[in-house]
Amino acid sequence: MTSLELSQDAYVVAFFLFCISFILFVYAMPGKKMKTHDRARHERRWGRISFTVTAIGFGSQLVYFISRWIGAGHIPVSNMYEFMSFLAMMIIGAFVVMYLIYRSAVLGAFAVPLAVIIMAYASVFPSEVQPLIPQLDSVWLKIHVTLAALGYAFFAVAFVAALLYLLRTVRWDSGSDRRSQRWLEFTMGCIIVVIGFIAVVFSFRAADYEVIVNQKVETVENGQINSKIESVTYTMPPLIAPYNSEESSLEAVPSFIGMKLPLMEAPGWMKGVQAGRKLNTVIWSLLAGLVLYAAIRLILRKPIAKAISPLVQGLDPDLVDEISYRSIAIGFPVFTLGALVFAMIWAQIAWSRFWGWDPKEVWALITWLYYSAYLHLRLSRSWHGAKSSWLAVIGLLIVMFTLVGVNLVISGLHSYSGV
Amino acid sequence: MRFDNTKCECGHQNAIGTVLCEACGKPQHEEPALDEVLEMRYDGVARKSQKANPSIIDRIWNFFSSVKVAVYLIVITLIGSMFGTIYPQESQFINIDASLYYKQSYGTMGHIYYLLGLSHTYESWWFITLLVMIGASLVICSLDRVLPLYRALHKQKVRKHGQFITRQRIVYQGDIQDSPNTWLDGMSKSLKKRGYKIVRDEDALLAEKNRFSRWGPYINHIGLIIFLLAVLARSIPGWHMEYYDAFPQGQPKEIPGTPFYLQNDHFTVEYYGEEDMPEQFVKEGRVIAKLFETKATLYRCVDKCDELAAEPVLEEVMKHDIRVNEPLEYEGLMVYQFDFDLTPRLVAVKPVLENPQTGEVYGQFELKINRTETHYEVGPYTLELTHKFMDFGLDENGKPTTKSQDPNAPAFIFMIKGPGLPNEGEPYMYFPLQKDKVKFQQDVINGEIANKFDLHVQSMNDVTLSESTSYLNVRKDTAMPFIWIGAAISMIGLIMGFYWQHRRIWLRLDGQQLALGAHTNKNWYGLRNEVARALQAVDIEVDAKSIDRGGSKA
Numbered sequence: 001m002t003s004l005e006l007s008q009d010a011y012v013v014a015f016f017l018f019c020i021s022f023i024l025f026v027y028a029m030p031g032k033k034m035k036t037h038d039r040a041r042h043e044r045r046w047g048r049i050s051f052t053v054t055a056i057g058f059g060s061q062l063v064y065f066i067s068r069w070i071g072a073g074h075i076p077v078s079n080m081y082e083f084m085s086f087l088a089m090m091i092i093g094a095f096v097v098m099y100l101i102y103r104s105a106v107l108g109a110f111a112v113p114l115a116v117i118i119m120a121y122a123s124v125f126p127s128e129v130q131p132l133i134p135q136l137d138s139v140w141l142k143i144h145v146t147l148a149a150l151g152y153a154f155f156a157v158a159f160v161a162a163l164l165y166l167l168r169t170v171r172w173d174s175g176s177d178r179r180s181q182r183w184l185e186f187t188m189g190c191i192i193v194v195i196g197f198i199a200v201v202f203s204f205r206a207a208d209y210e211v212i213v214n215q216k217v218e219t220v221e222n223g224q225i226n227s228k229i230e231s232v233t234y235t236m237p238p239l240i241a242p243y244n245s246e247e248s249s250l251e252a253v254p255s256f257i258g259m260k261l262p263l264m265e266a267p268g269w270m271k272g273v274q275a276g277r278k279l280n281t282v283i284w285s286l287l288a289g290l291v292l293y294a295a296i297r298l299i300l301r302k303p304i305a306k307a308i309s310p311l312v313q314g315l316d317p318d319l320v321d322e323i324s325y326r327s328i329a330i331g332f333p334v335f336t337l338g339a340l341v342f343a344m345i346w347a348q349i350a351w352s353r354f355w356g357w358d359p360k361e362v363w364a365l366i367t368w369l370y371y372s373a374y375l376h377l378r379l380s381r382s383w384h385g386a387k388s389s390w391l392a393v394i395g396l397l398i399v400m401f402t403l404v405g406v407n408l409v410i411s412g413l414h415s416y417s418g419v
Numbered sequence: 420m421r422f423d424n425t426k427c428e429c430g431h432q433n434a435i436g437t438v439l440c441e442a443c444g445k446p447q448h449e450e451p452a453l454d455e456v457l458e459m460r461y462d463g464v465a466r467k468s469q470k471a472n473p474s475i476i477d478r479i480w481n482f483f484s485s486v487k488v489a490v491y492l493i494v495i496t497l498i499g500s501m502f503g504t505i506y507p508q509e510s511q512f513i514n515i516d517a518s519l520y521y522k523q524s525y526g527t528m529g530h531i532y533y534l535l536g537l538s539h540t541y542e543s544w545w546f547i548t549l550l551v552m553i554g555a556s557l558v559i560c561s562l563d564r565v566l567p568l569y570r571a572l573h574k575q576k577v578r579k580h581g582q583f584i585t586r587q588r589i590v591y592q593g594d595i596q597d598s599p600n601t602w603l604d605g606m607s608k609s610l611k612k613r614g615y616k617i618v619r620d621e622d623a624l625l626a627e628k629n630r631f632s633r634w635g636p637y638i639n640h641i642g643l644i645i646f647l648l649a650v651l652a653r654s655i656p657g658w659h660m661e662y663y664d665a666f667p668q669g670q671p672k673e674i675p676g677t678p679f680y681l682q683n684d685h686f687t688v689e690y691y692g693e694e695d696m697p698e699q700f701v702k703e704g705r706v707i708a709k710l711f712e713t714k715a716t717l718y719r720c721v722d723k724c725d726e727l728a729a730e731p732v733l734e735e736v737m738k739h740d741i742r743v744n745e746p747l748e749y750e751g752l753m754v755y756q757f758d759f760d761l762t763p764r765l766v767a768v769k770p771v772l773e774n775p776q777t778g779e780v781y782g783q784f785e786l787k788i789n790r791t792e793t794h795y796e797v798g799p800y801t802l803e804l805t806h807k808f809m810d811f812g813l814d815e816n817g818k819p820t821t822k823s824q825d826p827n828a829p830a831f832i833f834m835i836k837g838p839g840l841p842n843e844g845e846p847y848m849y850f851p852l853q854k855d856k857v858k859f860q861q862d863v864i865n866g867e868i869a870n871k872f873d874l875h876v877q878s879m880n881d882v883t884l885s886e887s888t889s890y891l892n893v894r895k896d897t898a899m900p901f902i903w904i905g906a907a908i909s910m911i912g913l914i915m916g917f918y919w920q921h922r923r924i925w926l927r928l929d930g931q932q933l934a935l936g937a938h939t940n941k942n943w944y945g946l947r948n949e950v951a952r953a954l955q956a957v958d959i960e961v962d963a964k965s966i967d968r969g970g971s972k973a
Binding site: 102126128129134137318319322329330333336337341349350351352356359362365369370373379380381 | 486487489496497500510541691695697699700707708710711742743753755757892894899903910913914941942944964
């Protein structure tokens with residue numbers, strides 16, 4: 001077995017271990033019907049078992065990471081697949097740290113599935129080992145990317161704890177705060193959409209779906225209009241064709257469950273070659289998310305957040321609030337060092353300037369400003385509980401946009417992370 | 420004046436705006452006394468911004484000293500920065516006409532973006548103003564708080580007012596069994612073991628640790644201010660220099676504004692072979708570079724630097740292999756690999772002057788493309804250079820012009836003087852490259868004189884080519900050390916502030932009755948466990964959670 005094969009196996013093992021530890025963590029959550037004394041013992045005992053499984057999963061991730069490093073000859077954080085897998089590993093790492101401080105099993109029931117989702121999301125991207133381009137060939141790749149990912153991971157754990165706080169404290173009896181209820185359910189819905197996206201990608205991948213649509217692209221250079229044909233590969237049925245698609249290639253698109261495709265063209269302002277395809281992916285994800293959400297609602301017969309709420313009533317809200325804040329407090333210096341200071345040092349060496357307002361740089365700065373606003377509000381203006389939890393939840397949105405959105409929507413110097 | 424009497428019952432005279440007496444900690448101006456957890460920020464000491472009757476300067480000070488204002492500034496900057504990432508910034512391009520580019524590339528939306536000035540968001544007046552305001556806020560917020568905080572922590576009274584202790588967030592009250600002295604000894608030992616410094620005053624005790632972590636935020640802010648100042652300092656003339664240039668292989672080229680010359684000795688580009696790439700890439704025919712390297716020599720000019728015709732005298736300073744992540748660095752001068760061009764470029768030719776009728780060779784000379792001499796002696800003839808074109812072309816009016824400073828199509832016009840020619844000489848145009856000679860019809864341009872003279876190169880041995888050209892980015896940034904110092908100080912402050920917490924425990928025995936209060940600026944969970952464990956060591960069993968009264972959860 002080569003080290004790359006070992007690496008892939010370890011990845012799958014880690015994935016399944018986390019699925020198991022997720023179920024165990026949920027089981028470890030104390031039920032309301034138990035006696036207080038039994039409850040504490042049950043949580044301690046099953047918390048320890050689930051934590052052990054998680055720790056073994058973390059070890060398996062380390063095996064993946066190290067064997068891929070050996071097999072590829074460079075640290076595996078150089079493309080989207082590798083980075084997302086690494087981020088999942090760091091989230092588990094950050095969770096392990098927070099668990100060792102606070103011994104909260106409920107945190108695991110939410111942090112572990114987040115890592116599972118991110119691991120699944122990583123697998124959406126091509127997982128082949130790619131050669132390292134000269135720009136990335138530096139010790140700073142190891143230091144900057146890994147430390148930045150660790151910082152982001154702590155913010156993700158803070159999100160988990162904040163979400164727990166909200167699930168625990170938002171009341172569902174009549175006459176209580178409708179706005180919090182709605183936004184909390186919306187947050188749950190967003191998570192379902194992400195899961196929907198992953199489900200769609202893997203379903204069509206399993207079916208080997210592939211359709212090529214040609215697009216006429218016009219570029220203006222020195223006042224001259226050059227037009228050329230670009231081909232766009234769709235791995236999901238094209239509901240939306242690229243702007244200015246070629247008729248003949250559209251006619252070749254097979255119909256999908258009796259529907260004549262594509263339904264429409266992307267609007268004219270979406271000019272990029274891949275813009276139509278990305279819009280199509282977004283629509284598929286939303287559709288799948290909505291279907292999934294509707295199915296869950298049908299089974300539960302109530303909002304998801306309301307259904308989870310009784311499961312977490314045994315929780316001390318002050319404790320999860322503290323965990324959320326503490327996770328940001330631990331992550332903030334790590335993030336500053338990894339994502340800003342070391343990034344500046346590397347940028348100075350590789351691109352000759354420490355700061356160039358590249359979109360990725362700007363979004364890292366936005367993330368940093370956001371969390372510094374969070375810390376000032378919490379430390380100096382006593383924003384805690386619900387207010388600070390909402391901030392931590394929105395924070396993850398900004399983090400995810402910085403990590404994924406910038407690469408998908410805006411391109412820039414960091415675009416060689418490849419999508 | 421809102422409060423006339425600022426004297427506490429313990430006899431201490433407090434400044435206006437004091438919340439908790441600086442000496443004994445008794446809450447001021449609370450009638451009737453409440454039971455809520457005390458607001459312990461800056462230990463309740465008055466800040467400069469809390470003056471009654473503020474003047475204009477006080478008002479500006481008050482504005483910037485507000486954390487609320489600071490948060491607003493942060494949030495506005497954050498949102499402003501987002502706008503700058505919608506479309507690429509002008510600064511991402513080396514050479515574009517922004518007024519056309521955004522319209523052509525992004526349509527009407529792009530044009531509006533450009534008209535709003537968002538195509539240079541980060542250089543715009545409002546963005547710079549925001550940064551300066553954040554800087555002001557950093558300075559004033561810090562000064563406004565650090566001085567009172569220093570005062571409060573520097574002279575702490577050990578014996579605190581009963582209300583001060585029992586209204587902390589972490590409180591324990593109970594009776595002790597031992598004699599007060601024995602009990603305090605035991606408790607001191609237990610706290611010392613946990614790293615506390617103990618001060619005792621009869622039956623009262625103050626235990627404190629990691630006070631330095633309180634300075635973390637202020638050290639962080641100092642670092643940020645140095646950083647921001649260093650960024651502004653880059654606009655000082657001479658502190659910041661940057662340009663791109665082509666360095667053809669094999670000849671030193673001047674770095675303007677410095678005494679240095681840089682020579683590209685050899686440029687290499689390597690690509691990954693098919694065996695190193697995933698199948699998918701091979702199928703797509705992708706080419707991935709493995710290495711860009713310019714072997715470079717840096718020279719210092721020691722003589723004849725400013726004389727145009729003379730060769731400058733150069734002295735080698737250092738050699739370095741410039742790669743993407745390994746710039747050349749010398750006395751603050753940095754040279755980076757930026758781009759390359761593998762088209763060969765002409766460096767020099769050694770043509771012969773020949774009579775095309777008789778085949779008689781009058782002589783040979785070396786013609787350098789870059790530092791061309793103005794005067795050549797070739798046999799009985801002299802050639803005087805009158806015009807030189809690096810990249811020959813014709814403009815709209817059909818007049819000869821040079822399209823760039825790169826030697827793509829070099830052309831020379833000489834005045835030939837000598838036997839059988841008029842005194843003022845006859846003009847002769849010479850294209851060293853055969854393709855240009857044909858393209859621009861050298862013989863037709865020269866007319867009559869082409870029958871008398873022919874300049875041409877006899878063999879490839881007489882041609883010096885540079886195999887490739889390396890594009891390098893030359894920079895000098897005098898402010899860089901300050902940027903790094905600022906960043907380092909800021910990091911030290913962050914680590915001090917976030918990875919340690921200032922913890923204080925006040926104890927007071929009134930007879931056998933114990934009152935304990937504890938405070939920290941962060942991590943109450945850690946403090947309450949520590950207090951519970953310290954109490955357990957002296958046989959007082961308490962549940963960590965039960966001594967925490969909640970309240971300010973920072």
